[in-house]
Each structure stands twice: as structure tokens, then as C-alpha cells.
Amino acid sequence: MFSRATLARRSLSAASRRGLATVTTAKPNPQYKVVVIGGGSAGLAVAARVARDPLFQGKKEILVIDPSSKHYYQPLWTFVGAGLKKLSESEMAMGELIPKQADWLRESVSKVDPKNNVVVTNGSEIKYDFLVVAPGIKLDFEKIAGLKESLGRDGVTSNYAVESVEKTNEFIQAFKGGNAIFTQPATPIKCAGAPQKIAYLAEEIFRNKGIRDQTNVQFHSGMGKIFAIDKYAEELTKVCQSRDINVNLLSNLVEVRSDKKEAVFKSLGPQGGESIVKYDLLHVTPPMSAPAFIKESGIANADGWVDVNKETTQHTTYPNIFSLGDASGLPTSKTAAAAAAQSAVTGENLLQAIKSTAGSPSAYNGYTSCPLITGKGKLILAEFSGYTGKPLETFPFNQATESAFSYYLTSDIIPSIYWNGQVKGLWGGPTGIRKLTNPFNNS
Ligand code: UQ1
Numbered sequence: 001m002f003s004r005a006t007l008a009r010r011s012l013s014a015a016s017r018r019g020l021a022t023v024t025t026a027k028p029n030p031q032y033k034v035v036v037i038g039g040g041s042a043g044l045a046v047a048a049r050v051a052r053d054p055l056f057q058g059k060k061e062i063l064v065i066d067p068s069s070k071h072y073y074q075p076l077w078t079f080v081g082a083g084l085k086k087l088s089e090s091e092m093a094m095g096e097l098i099p100k101q102a103d104w105l106r107e108s109v110s111k112v113d114p115k116n117n118v119v120v121t122n123g124s125e126i127k128y129d130f131l132v133v134a135p136g137i138k139l140d141f142e143k144i145a146g147l148k149e150s151l152g153r154d155g156v157t158s159n160y161a162v163e164s165v166e167k168t169n170e171f172i173q174a175f176k177g178g179n180a181i182f183t184q185p186a187t188p189i190k191c192a193g194a195p196q197k198i199a200y201l202a203e204e205i206f207r208n209k210g211i212r213d214q215t216n217v218q219f220h221s222g223m224g225k226i227f228a229i230d231k232y233a234e235e236l237t238k239v240c241q242s243r244d245i246n247v248n249l250l251s252n253l254v255e256v257r258s259d260k261k262e263a264v265f266k267s268l269g270p271q272g273g274e275s276i277v278k279y280d281l282l283h284v285t286p287p288m289s290a291p292a293f294i295k296e297s298g299i300a301n302a303d304g305w306v307d308v309n310k311e312t313t314q315h316t317t318y319p320n321i322f323s324l325g326d327a328s329g330l331p332t333s334k335t336a337a338a339a340a341a342q343s344a345v346t347g348e349n350l351l352q353a354i355k356s357t358a359g360s361p362s363a364y365n366g367y368t369s370c371p372l373i374t375g376k377g378k379l380i381l382a383e384f385s386g387y388t389g390k391p392l393e394t395f396p397f398n399q400a401t402e403s404a405f406s407y408y409l410t411s412d413i414i415p416s417i418y419w420n421g422q423v424k425g426l427w428g429g430p431t432g433i434r435k436l437t438n439p440f441n442n443s
């Protein structure tokens with residue numbers, strides 16, 4: 001049941017005044033045709049696609065569950081961390097984005113009972129006919145000793161948290177030389193390019209401020225490669241060499257000793273061991289993992305992600321469950337661009353399942369994209385299939401080269417594609433465009 005507090009907050013919200021999504025009155029046993037867990041870029045895109053179908057007009061048969069009052073377009077946070085965009089440009093009230101044919105429950109999910117088609121939250125139990133699991137990925141700051149206490153203070157920051165992303169810019173601007181260290185963990189993360197993007201932008205700022213020769217820029221990654229796809233990894237390695245960014249692979253941050261301004265790295269290579277590095281600026285990308293309720297609900301694969309068919313996004317055991325986005329087990333890189341492509345497939349297959357139509361299912365090809373900003377006005381636009389490892393570039397030039405076009409596309413055009421397209425269920429990625437702009441895929 002919906003708590004009184006939730007209902008009270010909702011009735012006063014801007015969204016209900018404007019006639020957008022509203023929560024229904026409390027029912028003893030609420031049931032929805034479609035329940036979507038997560039109002040992020042994956043969940044909203046699917047909710048909006050389903051809500052557009054004639055079947056759902058004039059009804060409230062879709063429920064989106066998300067406790068957050070704000071939704072963030074997180075791909076902008078690298079820009080925010082480097083002072084190139086304001087945090088407010090990435091922010092929108094959640095109530096503005098929930099489709100008007102859907103209800104919004106501001107609670108967090110504690111469990112799914114897939115055998116009985118029930119979602120349990122911290123205040124409610126909701127029955128569903130169909131479930132979309134898109135809760136996103138969990139940031140595990142506490143898995144690095146000393147990090148939680150030091151984050152946002154004395155040069156320790158992270159673009160991955162709303163609380164610290166503006167601190168990144170503050171600390172980069174205040175930096176006077178010394179060791180500037182940027183880290184990437186050994187776990188899967190969202191936007192695997194972001195840990196190095198901020199290193200490139202910071203290095204450029206230090207150069208422009210005339211303090212580069214007093215500065216040692218280090219990138220430490222727990223992974224064995226700088227980027228998963230060789231075509232882009234080769235160019236990024238050249239960028240690091242030409243700009244004297246010291247790359248340390250299989251070097252995993254395990255502890256921050258803020259009293260001594262020391263970062264402790266564990267080598268994941270055959271030689272093992274630990275190294276202690278003094279820092280003056282430390283940008284941390286925390287380890288990440290799947291939300292625990294997925295495993296506890298018996299819908300996870302061995303790694304804790306939702307166990308789905310990699311083409312249809314449908315659950316391997318429960319056909320009325322679909323999953324996409326960062327929490328899904330779809331074996332590709334976790335980005336908003338991947339979620340866009342997945343949302344088109346999930347939306348179509350879910351509607352087919354709802355209507356029991358026997359059409360052939362839509363298939364996801366693993367498309368994902370990572371706009372790797374290498375400086376102000378310079379960007380390597382990686383686009384590829386995480387399933388084949390092959391580039392799938394939209395434009396007929398080599399997107400592994402640094403490009404001003406790719407930069408302005410990412411900073412000025414794609415955010416409006418996101419707000420006007422993706423979260424409204426109208427953007428399923430550039431596949432359709434690519435067939436016209438790069439028909440022979442010469443990438
Ligand atoms: C994309 O579709 C997308 O989703 C809105 C992004 O968001 C983060 C992207 O960064 C990129 C690059 C794409 C791909 C779109 C084009 C036009 C190449």
C-alpha cells in the first residue's frame with residue numbers, strides 16, 4: 001500500500017499540478033499491467049514506449065518505481081567535473097519525466113517475488129503482469145578503505161556522485177602542481193571511458209594554467225586494457241603517450257589515507273604487491289555492483305545481474321520479466337547509449353508479449369557508445385557492438401580520431417536527443433541513421 005507520506009508529497013508536487021503522472025489512491029492490493037523498476041535512462045525509455053501504445057491510453061496500468069525526486073543525465077557529469085557545463089543542466093524533476101499514462105511510486109524496491117508476480121518495496125506490495133527491471137548500478141564507495149570519509153575533501157573527488165561532481169572542478173582549478181591521480185576499478189562500471197576522460201580534461205587545464213611541468217598525471221586502472229575495443233584503445237594509448245599521462249594497468253585502488261594524502265594500489269598483475277602513491281588531487285571511480293535485491297529475488301545470473309536473453313532482453317526463466325540498462329546481464333558496455341538501443345528492443349518485445357502477438361522478436365546487437373572527450377573541443381566517439389567487439393560507427397569518417405564535430409555533437413546535440421527523444425521513448429539509438437550515413441560500415 002502507498003504510505004500517506006508518499007501520497008501527500010505527490011499531491012503537492014509540480015508534476016500533479018501540471019497534470020502529469022499521479023499516484024492513484026491507496027488500494028489494498030494494487031496491481032498493474034506493467035511495473036517498471038527504475039526511473040533512469042533505461043526504465044523511463046521503456047515506460048514511455050509502452051505508454052505510447054494505444055492499449056494504454058486513458059488508463060493507469062503502468063507503474064514506475066523510483067525513490068529519487070530528481071533524474072540526472074549523467075553523461076554530462078564529465079563536462080560538469082571539468083567546469084564545461086553546470087550540474088543544473090543535467091538535472092530534471094522526476095515528476096516531469098514519468099509518462100502521463102503511468103503512476104510513480106517514490107519507494108525503493110527490496111524484493112521481487114517472480115513466482116507470484118509481486119514487487120515488494122519499503123512501503124508497498126504491488127502485483128504485476130509484466131515487469132521491467134532497470135534499477136541501475138550500485139556505487140560501492142565503501143569498498144575502498146578511507147574513501148567515504150575523504151570524498152569531497154582535500155583533493156579527493158569523484159564525478160560519479162552528485163555530491164562530489166562539482167568538487168572535481170573546484171579541486172582541479174585550485175590545483176597548484178604535484179601528483180594528480182585518476183582511478184578506475186576492476187569491476188564493471190557505467191561509462192567505462194569516464195575515468196580517463198576527466199584525466200584528459202584536467203591535464204589540458206593544467207597545461208593552460210602553466211603548471212603542467214610541475215604536475216605528474218597518473219591514470220590507474222584495475223583493468224588490463226585502457227579500453228575494451230582495440231581500435232579505440234590504440235588511439236587512446238597514443239593520446240596518453242603524447243600528453244605524458246602515466247598509465248598503470250592492473251593497478252587497483254584499495255585505500256585512501258587522507259591524513260597522509262596517500263593512495264594505496266594493489267597490483268592485479270602476476271607480480272602482485274602494493275604501491276603507495278602520494279596525491280595532491282585524487283579522482284576516484286568507485287567499484288560498482290548489481291543491486292542486492294536482484295540476487296535475493298532469484299532473478300540474477302552468476303554475477304548478480306538480471307539474467308536475460310542477450311538478444312530479446314527477456315528473462316531466461318520468467319517470460320513476463322524483461323531487463324535492460326546497467327543492472328541487466330546484457331554482456332555489453334554499460335552506457336546511456338546502450339540503454340537507448342536496448343529500450344527499442346525491450347519496448348517492442350514487451351508489447352508483443354503483452355498483446356500475445358506471435359511476431360518475430362526484435363533483437364539487440366550489443367550496440368553501445370562511449371564519447372571519449374580528450375580535451376575541450378576534441379573527442380573520440382567510440383561506437384561498437386559489445387557482442388562482436390566490432391566498431392559500428394554512425395559517421396563516414398574514422399571516429400577513433402579526435403574530432404571537434406564529435407565533441408559538439410556530444411556536448412550540444414546529444415543532450416537534446418536524450419531529453420526530447422530517449423526519455424520520451426522516441427530514440428532507440430542511431431542504427432536507423434547509420435544505414436544512411438555510413439551504409440557500408442567502413443569503421
Ligand atoms: C546516443 O544515442 C546516446 O544516447 C542518447 C548517447 O548518450 C549518452 C551518446 O553519447 C551517443 C554517442 C549516442 C549515439 C548517437 C549518435 C548520434 C552517434
